[in-house]
Amino acid sequence: MNAPAKHPRFSWRLCLALLLLIPLIALAGPAPEAGKKLRVGVTLHPYYSFVANIVGDRAEVVPLIPAGANPHNYQPQPDDITRAMNIDVLVVNGIGHDEWAFQIVKAAGRTESLPLIYANASVALIPISADQDGAKVVNPHTFVSTTAAIQQVFEIARRLGELDPPNAAAYRQNALAYAARIRALRAEFMTRFASLDLTKFRCATTHAGYDYLMQEFGLFVSTIIEPRHGVAPTARQLANTIEAIKKANVRVLFAEKNFSLGLAKPIEDATGVKVFTLSHITGDTYSADEFEVAMRENLETLAEAVEYTQQ
Numbered sequence: 001m002n003a004p005a006k007h008p009r010f011s012w013r014l015c016l017a018l019l020l021l022i023p024l025i026a027l028a029g030p031a032p033e034a035g036k037k038l039r040v041g042v043t044l045h046p047y048y049s050f051v052a053n054i055v056g057d058r059a060e061v062v063p064l065i066p067a068g069a070n071p072h073n074y075q076p077q078p079d080d081i082t083r084a085m086n087i088d089v090l091v092v093n094g095i096g097h098d099e100w101a102f103q104i105v106k107a108a109g110r111t112e113s114l115p116l117i118y119a120n121a122s123v124a125l126i127p128i129s130a131d132q133d134g135a136k137v138v139n140p141h142t143f144v145s146t147t148a149a150i151q152q153v154f155e156i157a158r159r160l161g162e163l164d165p166p167n168a169a170a171y172r173q174n175a176l177a178y179a180a181r182i183r184a185l186r187a188e189f190m191t192r193f194a195s196l197d198l199t200k201f202r203c204a205t206t207h208a209g210y211d212y213l214m215q216e217f218g219l220f221v222s223t224i225i226e227p228r229h230g231v232a233p234t235a236r237q238l239a240n241t242i243e244a245i246k247k248a249n250v251r252v253l254f255a256e257k258n259f260s261l262g263l264a265k266p267i268e269d270a271t272g273v274k275v276f277t278l279s280h281i282t283g284d285t286y287s288a289d290e291f292e293v294a295m296r297e298n299l300e301t302l303a304e305a306v307e308y309t310q311q
Contacts, residue, residue: 037058037059037060038055038058038059038060038088038089038160038163038164038167039059039060039062039086039087039088039089040055040059040060040061040062040087040088040089040090040091040160041062041063041064041083041084041087041089041090041091042061042062042063042064042090042091043064043065043071043090043091043092043093043097043098043101044071044093044097044098044143044281044282045067045281045282045283045286045290045291046143046149046281046290046291047091047093047119047143047152047156048061048063048286048287048288048290049287049288049289049290049291049292050091050119050149050152050153050156050178050291051091051156051160052287052288053153053174053175053177053178053288054153054156054157054160054171054174054175054178055160055167055171055174056170056174058164058167058170058171059160059164059167061286062083062086062087063083063286064080064083064084064087064090064101064104065077065080065100066079067283067284067285067286068284070282071097071098071100071282072097072282074100075100076100076103076104076107080104081104081107081108082108084104084105084107084108084110084114085108085109085110087114088115088163089114089115089116089117089159089160089163090105090114090115090116090117091116091117091119091156092116092117092118092119093119093120093140093142093143094116094118094119094120095120095125095138095140095142096137096138096140097140097141115163117155117156117159117160118155119142119143119152119155119156120140120142120148120152120155121155122151122152122154122155123142123148123151123152123155124148125138125139125142126138126139126211126212126215127139128208128211139208139209139211139212141208141209141210141211141212141280142212143281143291144209144210144212144213144278144279144280144281144295144298145212145213145216146182146183146185146186146213146216146295147186147212147216148212149182149291149295150179150182150183153175153178153179153182154175154179156175157171157172157174157175158172181292182292182295185292185295185296185299186216186299189217189299189300189302189303190217192303193217193303193306196303196306196307196310197310198217198218198219198306200309200310201219201252201305201306201309202222202248202249202250202251202252202309203219203221203222203250203251203252203253203254203305204221204222204223204224204225204241204244204245204248204250204252204253204254204267204273205221205223205224205225205253205254205255206224206225206253206254206255206256206264207224207225207256208221208224209256209278209280210254210278213278213298213302214302217302219302219306222244222245222248222250223241223244223245223248223250225237225238225241225253225264225267238266238267241267242267242270242271245267245271245273246271250271250273251273251274251308251309252273252274252276252305252308252309253267253268253271253273253274253275253276254275254276254277254278254305255275255276255277255278256277256278256279256280257277257278257279257280258279258282274305274308276301276302276304276305277301278298278301278302279294279297279298281294281295
């Protein structure tokens with residue numbers, strides 16, 4: 001007579017646990033081959049900096065589009081499709097700043113096979129109505145910020161660890177070290193802002209790209225000039241903007257570095273506001289330190305603008 005089976009509950013629980021793990025493994029995506037570095041694609045300059053600091057020399061960072069391209073109105077090129085065919089994962093903004101990336105992925109035949117890391121998955125997004133048709137959208141410029149940048153760094157590191165388990169611990173440690181530097185940068189300027197009277201600050205911007213940066217220091221934008229990035233306002237919109245600036249007693253106008261100075265000049269001449277420039281971190285080169293360098297410049301500019309309003 002056969003002896004009764006032992007620990008039947010354990011067997012059922014083990015089977016159930018294995019069944020539950022199957023979809024999680026499938027969602028994680030393919031791990032890199034043994035001895036081969038993960039090839040991590042990125043859509044924007046800040047994400048190059050984020051990923052480069054997270055992975056160090058344990059993975060390769062591959063920009064999806066050329067360094068000098070303007071991501072606001074980018075048109076996919078054949079070389080982009082080739083790059084999309086040869087990466088293991090792609091880090092995307094996914095909330096309006098890199099819609100062209102999904103066209104590239106589709107053209108490369110990777111819609112089902114390429115894992116995507118949505119950098120903003122854990123970021124509290126700011127809603128705006130910046131579309132000419134009045135459609136409600138969210139502000140995609142989360143990377144022009146320190147707080148939201150840190151949240152994205154941790155999200156990217158977590159997802160990369162899932163895709164590349166042998167290096168997960170290193171990615172976490174690198175992310176913590178990088179986030180600490182960004183926090184130190186923010187703290188440096190928090191101290192500087194603490195001595196200023198922020199109640200006197202009123203500003204306009206040429207583009208809705210600085211809300212995340214402003215809110216970190218308790219600042220707000222009074223009016224936005226461009227209804228859509230890269231689209232000059234009509235004569236009526238420009239006249240209304242000038243009038244709004246005058247009524248709101250705005251003394252500062254932030255223009256986008258390398259793009260919006262031509263638009264800002266007529267406003268400056270008509271209203272007497274002082275123009276300052278901020279970077280969207282879309283430079284000519286991809287580098288690990290680009291985000292920190294650009295954000296230090298932005299914070300310095302923001303502090304100078306606030307100090308100007310104290311006069």
